[in-house]
Amino acid sequence: MVTETDGVILRQTKTVNDRIILVLLTRKLGKISAGTGTRTFGKRKSSLPLRAFTHGRYQLYSGRQIYNVDSADVIESFYGIGENPDSFFCASYVLEFTDRVLPEGMPAEHVLDTLTGMLRILSRRKTRLKSLLLMYQWKVLQILGYMPGLDACVRCGSTEEPAGLSVVDGGIICGHCRDSGTVNMRLLYELNFDIIQILKFIQKNEIEAFSKLTFRDDTAEHLGRILESYLSYHLDVRDLRSASYINFD
């Protein structure tokens, strides 16, 4: 059966006989693995649709075990990413992060649109990439259903001033609940007005609205710590490989 869908390559690995296995985030099938036979791409191994940072259209043939890419065309190439090392490392991290948090086969159209939007911004924006990266990561967590509850205490519903963000409880909690003795204090994070407003902004807007926004360094650092804790506790995601290359601000 042949399926035509657009998508972005998240990862590629080479196997025996120079066969390349792609992990693709597609509109119709979610995240899938697909092989590229030398039969199809023998003469055009370096063809653009199979390069990173490209939004492509793929014809997929479903074989016995995995899909095979029959043909591929470029919809949009984000070649600007390769012109700046920081953009390149940030975009590499974005692809690895997206790959790690998404299970195979889950419908992920909103994630795909957010990813292509992010790559488009990264092909133009060269500075203050940390803020942008954090907004992307929180947006994807929201799409996957992991955005913290921010409107009232997630334990008792109280709308009084929040006393912190509890990763285990999945949102803000009030002073009364914090002092109840049943909260995991190690995974409780202090909050300030900025953090709640930023998370609400991310919640209400799509990636295009993030293109010019930046945070103060201490705010970015705090948001990053909460994010790491969320990823580790709720999704069992830690130690992203490309993180070690990232040292931009």
Ligand SMILES: [Zn+2]
């Ligand atoms: Zn409460």
